[in-house]
Amino acid sequence: MKKSLVVQKFGGTSVGSIERIHTVAEHIIKAKNDGNQVVVVVSAMSGETNRLLGLAQQIDSVPTARELDVLLSAGEQVSMALVAMTLNKMGYSARSLTGAQASIVTDNHHNDATIKHIDTRTINELLEQDHIVIVAGFQGVNENGDITTLGRGGSDTSAVTLAGALQADECQIFTDVDGVYTCDPRVVPTAQKLDVVDFPSMEEMARKGAKVLHLPCVQYAWHHQVPLRVLSTFDVNDGSLIKGEVGTHPVCGIAIQRDMAIVCVHHDSLSSLTKQCQMLGIEIWNVIDEADWAGVVVKHDACAKLELVFSDKIRNTELVSLLTTVGLQAPHLVARSCELLAEKHIDVRYISTTNQSAMLTIAPQDVVEAANVLHSAFITSDEVIHEPVIQASLG
Amino acid sequence: MKKSLVVQKFGGTSVGSIERIHTVAEHIIKAKNDGNQVVVVVSAMSGETNRLLGLAQQIDSVPTARELDVLLSAGEQVSMALVAMTLNKMGYSARSLTGAQASIVTDNHHNDATIKHIDTRTINELLEQDHIVIVAGFQGVNENGDITTLGRGGSDTSAVTLAGALQADECQIFTDVDGVYTCDPRVVPTAQKLDVVDFPSMEEMARKGAKVLHLPCVQYAWHHQVPLRVLSTFDVNDGSLIKGEVGTHPVCGIAIQRDMAIVCVHHDSLSSLTKQCQMLGIEIWNVIDEADWAGVVVKHDACAKLELVFSDKIRNTELVSLLTTVGLQAPHLVARSCELLAEKHIDVRYISTTNQSAMLTIAPQDVVEAANVLHSAFITSDEVIHEPVIQASLG
Incomplete structure (x- = not known):
């Protein structure tokens, strides 16, 4: 009988x-003693990457990319x-x-390399010889044999890609939180840990600001149907399991994305603004097309780049936050959300929905109160279940 | 026309x-601007190997050899x-x-791996593309693809082996001293830097205690006829060039080896003592065979190992130092050496000669004075040239 295979990933804080x-070794040994083959992906010890970057930057503010990868x-x-x-x-x-x-x-x-393929022969040989295999996260090798690194969130990507290539039964991402929460617990103290999350909801949460998993990691796992588990290195519980296509929660969670900006231009400049964003690799989160002006919602730290090449066309830039309710019921809750927020004198500037999410653009100072209001209504008190849903007419 | 090729090695202090x-980069650039192809071998930054070893030893006093190599x-x-x-x-x-x-x-x-061969294709391709090639010293890879390290003096070995494989015109060992001296300048202040040293003399100096180059490094260079140059990273001069078979100095230098011990046994036990040394990998520097007892001269830190398995046979252990005069005239200077030292009331315990060296066993406290006496007579004042040499009758 083929043994089950678990890939475990431990980040910099964990090691x-x-x-x-x-402590990490104890988690690994537990999985091994449970009868699994175990492949472990590790990041650099916390602080080490910054120490090495610091050395490089004493030499050159923009060190050679190839050598930076060798160093890191x-x-x-x-x-x-x-x-x-x-x-x-x-x-x-x-x-x-x-x-x-x-x-x-x-x-x-x-x-910022992308994994093209993994030849699993060496790992499989070691697993067959009953070894636990520890793989360096965040790094790979190009076809010339040069060392490459994967960029942000790279170790998660290494883990989930390895899990896919090895056809692992589960990919466990150990981190310093004990699972996926219905909202950021630092913002909403009543946020609850989710035992199970479906892939579409998790993808939307990650896309709209939930920090627990990087979006490409979720997407890869979904595409390759690798069950993902998020759990804490420093705590003993089963964390959150991400799998399947169908959600069991009418509203799964509320994602928060701060530090966003609306970049406003004259109506006629909208298409060239979006083209500029594309050329600069700036992600557009929302497009607003009003009668007398238009704009795009982008990350605030992208504004400087945009202003450099487009300053004559930009009318003004306004800081905002995004609050996204995720779940199959979410698009139907827009009107009720606006009503609940209006009661608290919170202005919803723009609304954008998908078939499983509703993203509200609000002022940055309102984000904590708004998140608590919506969480309390749709998650803590399950308002969505007890009330008939209202079809949102806003688009 | 084939460009000349220089291999430069920089130790931990240099980087x-x-x-x-x-400063290291300036030396490299100078060699490159002089029209050479340049291959550079570097050690870890000073302190780094100890830092990593310290981490490993927090885990295990004897960490897994394979993983220690990965770490270091x-x-x-x-x-x-x-x-x-x-x-x-x-x-x-x-x-x-x-x-x-x-x-x-x-x-x-x-x-403690040994280099079996170097496939120079990658390096040669990079050199042909006009790159300077920087190679990690001290490390290699076994035929399974596992990382290995070479043990003590490994970066020097890497450099000289690379120089041999690449048929380099010169292998330059940059260090914190500016060349090979006639004696350790901390012991003999009048010691002189040697501009040129022949391979046989340098090998004998390294074998008998000169620390400037590791013995296997000299032996490899000699065997492959790679001219070796020792020079300082922090100083601008041509250092010492080691090449050729024939010495130009009647006495090339005086090597000092401290922390040695005579391990004494009954005459009958000598052969089993030497066999024990062989089994334990302990190098025997001299064998003494007197009428009523016998002994071997070994490094003092090997005595504990020897006592563990041979304590019942060992009569006593005595700390000594070795002073070796190296050069073609050296074997002929034994009697004169004893005469000069006797004038200073320094007792020469044992003498051992080769065709180009004379090793005197003396008490540790006499080593500084004895070295200065012999250096002054045979090197500073060139006594060997002005006096007829006396054939030594001691063996």
Whole structure:
């Protein structure tokens, strides 16, 4: 019988000290003792990537991309060796592999590479010999044999791509929170941990600002049907399992995205503004097309780039926050949301819906109160279940 | 016309900070601007190997050999990237390569591997594209693709082996001293830098305690006829060039080896003592065979190991120092050496000669005075040239 295979990913905080690496080893050993084959993906120890970047920036504010990848990839090489040593010391045979050794082949895009394919032969051989395999996250190798790194969220991507290539039964992302919450608990103290989330809802949550998982990681897992589990390194519980296509929650959660801006132009300039965004690689979150003006909603930190090439056309830029209710009922709750927020004198500037989400553009100072109002109505008190839903007429 | 090719090696102190790496880059650029192809071998930044070892030893006093190599090899990966970045920033195209990328293939002996062969194709391609190539010292890869390290003096070995494989015109070992001296200048203040040293003399100096170059490095260079140059990173001069078979100095230098011990046994036990040393991998520097007892001269730190398995046979252990005069005239100077030392009431315990050296065993407290006496007579005042040599009758 084929053993089940689990991929576990531990981030920088989880491997941040020898003591924490011991805790990580206990999670790994538990999975192994449960009868699984185990592949572990690790990030660099927290602080290490910044230390190495600091050295590079003493040399050059924009260091050579190829050499920066050589430098930064040393970070995971240290943590993977320490994790393997710890497991060996605890009586479990472990072997560490760099991205190159694990045959994680990427494109040539240094500092932001994309995984093209993984040749799993080495890992499978080691698993068949009953080793636990520790793989460096965040890194790969291009077809010339040069070291590459994957850019932001890279270790999650490494883990889920490995899980897909190995046809793993589950990909477990260990982090410093114990699962996916209905909303950011720092904003909404009554936010609840979700035991199970369907892929479409998780994708929409990640897309609209939930920080627990990077969007490409969720998308890859969904596309390859790899069940994803988010759980805490420092806590013992089952976390949140992300799988399947159909949600069980009428409203799954509320995603918050701060530090956004509406960039306003004359109506006639809208198409050239959106073209500029595309050329600069700036993501457009919403397009507003009013009678006398138009605008796009983008991340605030993209505004400077846009102003540099488009300043003569930009009328003004306004900071906003986005609040997105996610779930199959969400599009039907827009009118009720506006009503509830109006009671608190919170102005909803624009609304944009998909078939499973409703995104409200509001003023930054209103975001905490608005999130609590909607969470309380649609999640804590399950208002959606007890009231007939109202079809939203706003688009 | 084939360009000349220089291999330069910089140790941990030389790459110990961003500022020092800048100085290193200037040496590299000078060689490049002189019209050479340049391959550079770097160690880990000073302190880094100890930092990594410290992390490993928090986990396990004897960490897994394979994983220790993975861990330590990250050290050179950092320094090679920083050196390459610095050169790029200064307008010179540089590419760094790990031991694996440079195809430095070793045996399977983790932590103390031996280089089996180097496939120079990648390096040669990069050189032909006019890049400066920076290679991680101290590391290689075994035939399974596992990272290995070479053990003590490994970066020097990497450099000289690369120089041999690439048929380099010169292998330059940059260090914190500016060349090979006639004696350790901290012991003999009048010691002189040697501009040229022949391979046989340098090998004997290294074998008998001169620390400037590791013995296997000298032996490899000699065997492959790679001219070796020792020079300082922090000083501008031509250092010492080691080449050729024939010495130009009647006495080339005086090597000092401290912390040695005579392990004394009954005459009958001598052969089993030497066999024990062989089994334990303990090098025997001299064998003494007197009428009523016998002994071997070994490094003092090997005594504990020997006592563990042979304590019942060992009569006593005595700390000594060795002073070796190296050069073609050296064996003929034994009697004169004893005469000069006797004048200073320094007792020469044992004498051992080769065709180009004379090793005197003396008490540790006499080593400084004895070295100065012999250096003054045979090197500073060139006594050997002005006096007829006396054939030594001691063996």
